[in-house]
Amino acid sequence: MAKKKAEKKAEVTTEAPKEEKRRKRPGPANRRPSSKRHAENLTKVDKKKRYALDEAISILQDCKKTKFDETVEVSMKLGIDPRKSDQLVRGSVSLPKGTGKSVTILVFAEGDIAKQAEEAGADYVGSSEYADKIQKEGWLDFDMVIAHPSMMRHVGKLGKILGPKGKMPSPKSGTVTPNVGQAVKEFKAGKVEFRSDSGGNVLAPLGRLSFASEDLVANATAFIEHIRNIRPSTAKGTYMEKVCISSSMGPGLMIDTGK
Template sequence: MATGKKRIAAKSKVDRSVNYALSDALTLLKEVANANFDETVDVTVRLGVDPRKADQMVRGAVVLPHGLGKQVRVLVFAKGEKAQEAQQAGADFVGAEDLVEKIQGGWFEFDTAIATPDMMGLVGKIGRILGPRGLMPNPKVGTVTFDVGRAVNESKSGKVEYRVEKAGIVHAPVGKASFDAATLQDNIVSLMDALIKAKPATAKGTYLKKISVSSTMGPGIFVDVAGVQALVK
């Protein structure tokens, strides 16, 4: 009951008819994020694209300047010198066939997976397992690379992958409710900069249609799109 009352009280503070300035939206978000844990802050963006068309797919990754506020467990499929490079960079799990067997057995104690290109034949055997969970290495987001040291460092530093869904919507985490509003704003501006740069040449009309921010248990708060675009340099 208490949880229900909190949610009702939080929703009552948010005017769904208003597109808030980003700074005001984040101040309000922190005010209504009252769960008994440090909630994740997410951004939802509706794009003016048709994901059904291959040339209008929006996908990529960005390293947030202030990270995500959590430890990221990184797994690397590599052998030899590249395995050593991954270990030196701080990867949590490094291996090849042994890791494939563990994953086939139902083990998923990691948040992101990286692979060297020569390992993709092996990794492909578990593509149907990793793919639905968003864990399949992909060259488009920099997780299939021989520069494994850099890939591990970026993942540990707060690298966020984004991909437009069928409805033309992108969801991405940008930090924790415990972050101050300015820190969250910096992360959001970096994400929006990446999304704008990823605009397909074939996309017509308005590209950024709607933006909202929310915490894990909090209501969505609409953000003024023009104001966000002005913040992106």
């Protein structure tokens, strides 16, 4: 018995140093430089200040950059009650300078309308065969869905799959429409969808960090003004509580909307 206990004790004492060694093992080589870059970028931002759009974008473009062309995004905290359906903010808006992103579009249409969608540049066009592919195979190799109203008999049953992914088409966002060809052209050219989440936040891409600063300002202005113009009539108090501009790996800057 004493010998067995000694052997067990030896096993414990030989395993412990291995665990300790694993805990001390350093992380990926790029982790430390990345945090240093981020820390340096944060020193350029005054967290208490609300910046003009052009100044905020200038600061983002002046920050130390990553190896990829980062996306510039806008996030907004709205003074709405997300629990009330009449206060949900949802739709789409065309950004005058585009997003710089290639969008993969699936269209549900048949006949001449399907042909129009193909001519407009849709990546996938069909009807029940794509609904089955999504349901049975979990296929989601597309960024968005546009559907002709007559196709909702196929699309409607995909709500539980597409909804959580933010890909379910809707008349409010212009993705359920009889003008399928025109919708494809607009979204390919830089039209973006948006929808308020459970916290009353709205997010949208504005373009690439490599864009000319005036182009990013134009896109940001168009988006902010559109959100301002569709304020729910039942929303009370301050509507645009916070507006923030950031890049994929950069700091966030609070924006002075002027109103």
